[in-house]
Amino acid sequence: MPQSASNARPHAIHAANPRHYHLIGIGGTAMASLAGLLRAAGHRVTGSDEAVYPPMSTQLADLGIHYAEGYAPANLDVNPDIVVVGNAISRGNEELEAVLDRRMHYTAAAVVIKEELLRGRHVLAVAGTHGKTTTTSLLAWILESAGLNPSFLIGGIAENFGSSFRLTDSDYFVIEADEYDTAYFDKGPKMWHYLPVTAIVNNIEFDHADIYRDEEAYRFAFARFINLVPRNGTLVAGWDSPIMRELGPKAFAPIESFAYGDDSVAEGGHPRWTARDVSFGEQGTRFTVLHGDEVWGDVQTPLTGAFNVRNCLAVIAAAESIGADRDGVREGLRTFASVKRRMEVRGEVRGVTVMDDFAHHPTAVRETIDAVRQRYPGRPVVAVFEPRSYTAQRREFQDAYRDAFAGAERVVLAGLFHPERYTAETAMNPLELVDAWRAAGKPADFIPDPDEIVARLVPELRGGEVVLVMSNGGFGGIHGKLLDALGQGSGG
Structure with a gap:
């Protein structure tokens, strides 16, 4: 039976027992969001991270949440009640090691979410x-x-x-x-x-x-x-x-x-x-x-x-x-106004639309290309893909990627992210993929560097194309570079 919305029970936003939480790895999307929720609930929040970029650095600044740049035992001298260890933090991190040496109370973000916010x-x-x-x-x-x-x-x-x-x-x-x-x-x-x-x-x-x-x-x-x-x-x-x-x-x-x-x-x-x-x-x-x-x-x-x-x-x-x-x-x-990096139109110059999408699994790649074709019927789709996630770079998914790009008129494959993590037996082989696409009659290239992709691709674009950039990372800021290069070529 449907559960009536009228049965909703009010919850106090502010915690009955405010505590001091210190988040190691506070700059990640989930951790920065947790920091904001804990702050909204009335807790004191500090943290640490390195190389924090927008939008999370901006979000933390707007919330007035202080965090230390870099990991260090001294960051713990604020004596928090609970240390939250981000899932990207592993043994050997000097701040985490100090938490363990000092026998401090530590836990995971998901546990805090459950106990402070969901229960x-x-x-x-x-x-x-x-x-x-x-x-x-x-x-x-x-x-x-x-x-x-x-x-x-x-x-x-x-x-x-x-x-x-x-x-x-x-x-x-x-x-x-x-x-x-x-x-x-x-x-x-x-x-x-x-x-x-x-x-x-x-x-x-x-x-x-x-x-x-x-x-x-x-x-x-x-x-x-x-x-x-x-x-x-x-x-x-x-x-x-x-x-x-x-x-x-x-x-x-x-x-x-x-x-x-x-x-x-x-x-x-x-x-x-x-x-x-x-x-x-x-x-x-x-x-x-x-x-x-x-x-x-x-x-x-x-x-x-x-x-x-x-x-x-x-x-x-x-x-x-x-x-x-x-x-x-x-x-x-x-x-509904969607979510950033999900089929997000980053700009249109000279009739070329540049889109950004987070797709990295073969199924997501295939369905995203299909969705672009449905949204822009009759326009050529140029797929630019960075195999960045662990799944994307694994050899066992290579055949699935070969098929996933069937809906694109042109494919550009970028270099593997941290290829040293893989062996010839475990890593995707980009050259084999490109050869397979070419054998099927699809224009395709392996161009490892984002700047080289821009230099090679932009002169090909005549107008009307949808350039679909897919990566679950920053991809060297390629979206802005494509739009800048297209603009420079417009004579304006």
């Missing part, structure tokens, strides 16, 4: 291999539009809010539930700590080969997450995902399944959320939402791509499970 609230946790950040941001915004004033913690800057976090007195807390490990001393996924009541699991497909030894271990992480949802909660399950269709029915919670595909994937007799009459365009997407045979309503959203239709269906199902106002939900879908 006792209705947590809406968004998990899955792909689409977590966009779906979490979208869910927070539609609940805001429906008048539920949710708290949230997102792994990116939600443009509607201009922030990656917010703390309110609402009963509802929306959180991105990451399957990456918790800390050097807790190798379980962060999402196991998040006390889900409503859980969205969009899809499950092997990723993070640096953390999980194989697909079985990866599946187990999600199986256990699903097992955390209480009987009076809701599992919102992506039924287009074969692994999700296998794991979902084992939940103790009621299931609301959703799918973009046809009815052939419907298994188990669960209520299903689907879309019909889907229309893509440069301004976004329109479609009609069905719950079983019942029409839920018509949706208009600036989002593009089949995967974003799935994201919309997921958040609609989650919102329905808590009785959110439908008109407010529809308005939230219509006014």
Whole structure:
């Protein structure tokens, strides 16, 4: 049964027992957001990091949170009550070593989030291999539009809010539930700590080969997450995902399944959320939402791509499970402003559109290219890809990447990130990939350096192309360099 929003219990924003938290690695997206949440809850917050860049350095400065540049035992002389160790911090870090030598109270960010922010609230946790950040941001915004004033913690800057976090007195807390490990001393996924009541699991497909030894271990992480949802909660399950269709029915919670595909994937007799009459365009997407045979309503959203239709269906199902106002939900879908680095248009010069996307898994690459083609029908897609994540650089994913770029007219492959971490047996071979694309008749090049990519690519562009840059890192500021070079070539 839907859980009425009128049952929301107020929560005090300020902690009854303020403490001093010191965050080692405070400049990461999740850690800086946690710092802001703890500050909003009335705690004192300090921290340390090195080479902190915007937007997190700006966010910390705006919050007035002091942090030390660099790691050092002296940073601990502020005598915090609790030290939070970021999951990028490992043994050998001199500040962490001092924490251990001094027998200080230390813990992980996910544990603090659970105890300080989530316990006792209705947590809406968004998990899955792909689409977590966009779906979490979208869910927070539609609940805001429906008048539920949710708290949230997102792994990116939600443009509607201009922030990656917010703390309110609402009963509802929306959180991105990451399957990456918790800390050097807790190798379980962060999402196991998040006390889900409503859980969205969009899809499950092997990723993070640096953390999980194989697909079985990866599946187990999600199986256990699903097992955390209480009987009076809701599992919102992506039924287009074969692994999700296998794991979902084992939940103790009621299931609301959703799918973009046809009815052939419907298994188990669960209520299903689907879309019909889907229309893509440069301004976004329109479609009609069905719950079983019942029409839920018509949706208009600036989002593009089949995967974003799935994201919309997921958040609609989650919102329905808590009785959110439908008109407010529809308005939230219509006014959603996306997330930075998710199909973000960085600029257009001489008729060439430069887009930035975080895609790095082969499936995400393929679906992002498909979405760009749906958004800009008839325009050539030039895909520029930096294999930066651990998954992206592993040889076992090479064939999947070969197929993932089928929708692009031109492919430029950049160099591996820290290639010294791999051997010839474990690393992607860029030259083999390029040869395979060329053999299939697709123009492709391996150009390791971002500046060389700009120098080689810009003279080729005639206008009308969409240059889709995909990387989960900074990629040498290539987006701005492309736009600058295009502008210099315009004669203006």
